[in-house]
Amino acid sequence: MEHENGATAVNRIEKKLRQKLDEGDYYEAHQIYRTLYFRYVAQKKFDDLIDLLFDGASSLLKADQIASGIDLSILYVDTLTKYEEKVIDEKVLTSLDSLLSFMKPVSELAANKEKFLQESVKWSASKSGNVRGSPELHAKFANTLWKQKEYSQARRHFLWSNDALNCAKFLVDYHTTQGSKDESDLFIAQATLQLLVRKNIQMARAVFSDYLRLHPTFADQSSSKPPLATPLLDFIYFVLESIDRQTTQANRLQIYTILIEKYQSSIDRDPSYKSYLDKIGQIFFGLPQPKPKSGGFLSNLLNDLMKDDDDEDGEDAQDDNKEKNKTNAGLPTVVQDGTKPDTTKSEMKPKLREEELD
Template sequence: MSAALQQVLEHLDSGDFYSAHQKARTTATRLLAPPRRNPPPAGSVLPYDKKAQEAAELLWDAARRLLEKGQVGSGVDLGVMLVDDVWAAREVGCGKDERAKVIQLIALTGPAGAWRKTLTDAIFSWTAKTGSGPAGDVEIHQYLGETLYKEQDYHVASLHLLVCPTQDAAQTLANVLFDWSKLDPEKEAAVGRYAARGTLSYLESSFILAARTFLSHFLALALAAYPTLRVAAFPFPPPSSPLATSPAAPPPGDELVVTKLASLNFLQLALRAAQAGVGESVEKVKVGGEWRTQRGQGTKVWQSLLARYEKQVPWLRAPEVKDATAALGEIHLGLKPARQGNPLMDMMASMFGGGGGGAPAIGGR
């Protein structure tokens, strides 16, 4: 144990939390200061040397102990200093040890006030810059999504889980959005909108396996809670269909569940259309005296699908949702709509402004 940490512990044991915080911060600042002789060129990255590593250990240990004493503000301040002034400044990646440490700090911070967001904002900014994912470290997002789900903060939990392409995160997201849907005054009639949040969002991120896992689990929850929704189920594609032998065919055992909600039927078909992509015709077309493969069949299927279900599902006709489905057509099926901004985020903001009574404002099934 370093002499500085020993002094921090002595201050903590005596209840002098202010001095403990100040001792940790000033010692870390001194350890992190660039050398006075032969300083590195301006703009260069300082090394993660022995002194920087000692500062990291001091800041983490002091932050953890302050949080355990209930000193959330002081603990988070040291945690942010660790992330910003040590790991981010020295371009240290988020490895197993760093991830375990920051998750422990997040857990000790708790949900009160804005302290956890202050800490996690710094963590995601650091991990996004050091290669852990464009939105920050996926495993930390998943941990935070699961934590917020237990706290019944469904909206924010879903935002963290949507950037995670893992099957575990997709199943948790299905639980989050289905539990959120139960607070909606429309009950079972509203579940399609909540299913759309997960399915369409994952598809726009090209997380097709996560989208499949999410929708399958969400459907199982919905049908268990509302058995009368189920109309029929059949293998997809049907064994007699030429699509069954196509390279774009879904894996064996895939099943399409027809429900009373057109929105749930649309999402199942939209997912499979996106998975198939532009595709080729499942049948050959005779041109002149020979049979040829007709390309672009997937694009036609997607356009027909939208045309049909926009008549049955009112919220699919909303401008922000149409922008989102147009974006999916561009990503997965080669369509090139003229659009600006981020239609998916606009859709999410419009459809899911809050839980319960503040949930999706767009009507329809």
């Protein structure tokens, strides 16, 4: 009898809810949804609650009740978290992305929207086994945020996604609409380095290649291999090639070090590159962790390998020939011939600063 009374009470509340929605009394409707949330959680009626909250959040968001809609969206994710038996599947991922797509950008509610994104990714991480969240969910969020012109947020999710092609298309759009002409190589260089720091070699290669193919500045190039449009692009290409080079660890380390030395002026265009290159060296080229209170590991390493170098480029002709003879078999052809890359063009500090790695 108690169960019937409880069910009757819920039915009465749901009827009142539909009435409030029809009347456009969204504040009262929001409060009723929250009341039902607590009742359904207490009764562990998670399947019903998931459907109820999705419908409620969607209705409020479509009615431009953005704050209330985001609140119910967060409760939707909270219900997924409480429902331990709930598995991650395409239907849930699509539902989360649909809710995001209804959230019109409102600056005052940016923190609320960010909480929804974070909680969604956190839940997907607990179900997918990927500590950074489901790559599929990141891809959905990234593409939706891109459509909403939320470029910084979209970029972050693209770099944790598995959608290389759309990531490259996004970066092209990001640069052409938000960056300056001279930053075309900076946008792809930073993204590629960050993907390598995240150990996503396959996506780094695909994004780099697709970006050069799709970007109007580089699309007319006859070859996808060096010499490319800028020395920085040549450097990124050689780093990607060096990761899988079939040679000894010591030789690969020498190749990596010489590449950094030769392209130093291009690397200096963005101060963040040094940190990324330190990490990439540790992950792929056998560099040890930096010593505490050192002047920077790459600086110390270069000093050790090029002990007598005092000029700005870090090596004189004699030392360059000496190093070249040691490692010639494993070097890319542009490095083998000892030719200094053309870095005389104006090297500008990027105007658009990206977020730090998580």
